[in-house]
Amino acid sequence: MDSYTPELATDQIRLLTKVARMYHERGMRQPQIAAQLHISQPRVSRLLKRAVDLGIVRTTVIAPRGVYAELEEQIEQAYGLTEVIVADTEDQADEAHVMRALGAAAAVYLETTLMGGERIGVSSWSSTILATVEAMHPRPTPVADQVVQMLGGVGNVTAQTQATRIVGRLAALTGAQAVYLPAPGLLASGDMRQMFVTDPNIEPVLQAYQGLTMALVGVGSIEPSPLLRESGNAFAESELPALRGGGAVGDVCMRFFDETGTHVESAFDARVLGIAPDTLRAIPRRVAVAGGTRKTTAIRAALRGGWVNVLITDLQVARSLV
Incomplete structure (x- = not known):
């Protein structure tokens, strides 16, 4: 997994975080995010992947009760x-x-x-x-x-x-x-x-x-x-x-x-x-x-x-x- 570096500007981190929150927390689809932020859908997809690589987004599977x-x-x-x-x-x-x-x-x-x-x-x-x-x-x-x-x-x-x-x-x-x-x-x-x-x-x-x-x-x-x-x-x-x-x-x-x-x-x-x-x-x-x-x-x-x-x-x- 990548880590944050000085070369990664604060505004880039902000955009990555914003896109990730819109997609994962608010349930917005990628075309909606692209339209609202005035960026292309392919860029939204790349930003979401980058957010995972940097550890901004982490996937956790929570097993329900009775599943081991x-x-x-x-x-x-x-x-x-x-x-x-x-x-x-x-x-x-x-x-x-x-x-x-x-x-x-x-x-x-x-x-x-x-x-x-x-x-x-x-x-x-x-x-x-x-x-x-x-x-x-x-x-x-x-x-x-x-x-x-x-x-x-x-x-x-x-x-x-x-x-x-x-x-x-x-x-x-x-x-x-x-x-x-x-x-x-x-x-x-x-x-x-x-x-x-x-x-x-x-x-x-x-x-x-x-x-x-x-x-x-x-x-x-x-x-x-x-x-x-x-x-x-x-x-x-x-x-x-x-x-x-x-x-x-x-x-x-x-x-x-x-x-x-x-x-x-x-x-x-x-x-x-x-x-x-x-x-x-x-x-x-x-x-x-x-x-x-x-x-x-x-x-x-x-x-x-x-x-x-x-x-x-x-x-x-x-x-x-x-």
């Missing part, structure tokens, strides 16, 4: 993310309120950014993703080609209805084809998983993961969510110490990672029927809808490990991240 643009930018820069959206969630004690706020923010994000031709992978047992699809409005024209289940969606009948609804409703809202993974997400053994992998109904779904352009996921902590526990796809309580012993703090699609975001490889992986860690992290746009203070450590680790590159979270978690 500066905080979002801080998180983006700290973790190398493409985008961060902080939902306005002042009542942190009410988990249902936080869930609705996250779902509403994610719904607006998807409605705004889905432009067509997307192949979207979704996690099956995420309450925040369910809240997202419940909050979305149908698009007037198709904005996605496929919605693919990234983790086996078969489980307890009541919970399975929710997992099916995530895929089916998102597909209906976006005009896409729904692709289900008709198997449990967690199997009793690696041998049992191997049987499913070669099933003609399962194999094409697993192959579809290679062409996904976007992933829509939740972030889990070691303690399974109520929806996951109800589904019957959660690891048993007796198995959790082994995960903790390996350093695991959270998961995305039941792929666990430590505090640095590094994948915790274990025998548990062989029992999960869903997208592989490397395949997941190769998807160009990976959107996490996750919040709640109990998940702060897991969310931070997921960001560090590159499991996601777009984060939609609540205000308290966002503040903790920076």
Whole structure:
């Protein structure tokens, strides 16, 4: 930015200031200013630009209440993310309120950014993703080609209805084809998983993961969510110490990672029927809808490990991240 110099005459400064005030404070248009001051419109334009260069005019963006643009930018820069959206969630004690706020923010994000031709992978047992699809409005024209289940969606009948609804409703809202993974997400053994992998109904779904352009996921902590526990796809309580012993703090699609975001490889992986860690992290746009203070450590680790590159979270978690 230029600075004032002795060579810049006082009358020039006066004219610059006068034009700037007429334009920015009084709302006058450039032709009006030119006519009133008896100067040309091109000169008015040059004077306005010069006023900015000299710091006479400074542009300030004031975020309205409930918008946290500066905080979002801080998180983006700290973790190398493409985008961060902080939902306005002042009542942190009410988990249902936080869930609705996250779902509403994610719904607006998807409605705004889905432009067509997307192949979207979704996690099956995420309450925040369910809240997202419940909050979305149908698009007037198709904005996605496929919605693919990234983790086996078969489980307890009541919970399975929710997992099916995530895929089916998102597909209906976006005009896409729904692709289900008709198997449990967690199997009793690696041998049992191997049987499913070669099933003609399962194999094409697993192959579809290679062409996904976007992933829509939740972030889990070691303690399974109520929806996951109800589904019957959660690891048993007796198995959790082994995960903790390996350093695991959270998961995305039941792929666990430590505090640095590094994948915790274990025998548990062989029992999960869903997208592989490397395949997941190769998807160009990976959107996490996750919040709640109990998940702060897991969310931070997921960001560090590159499991996601777009984060939609609540205000308290966002503040903790920076």
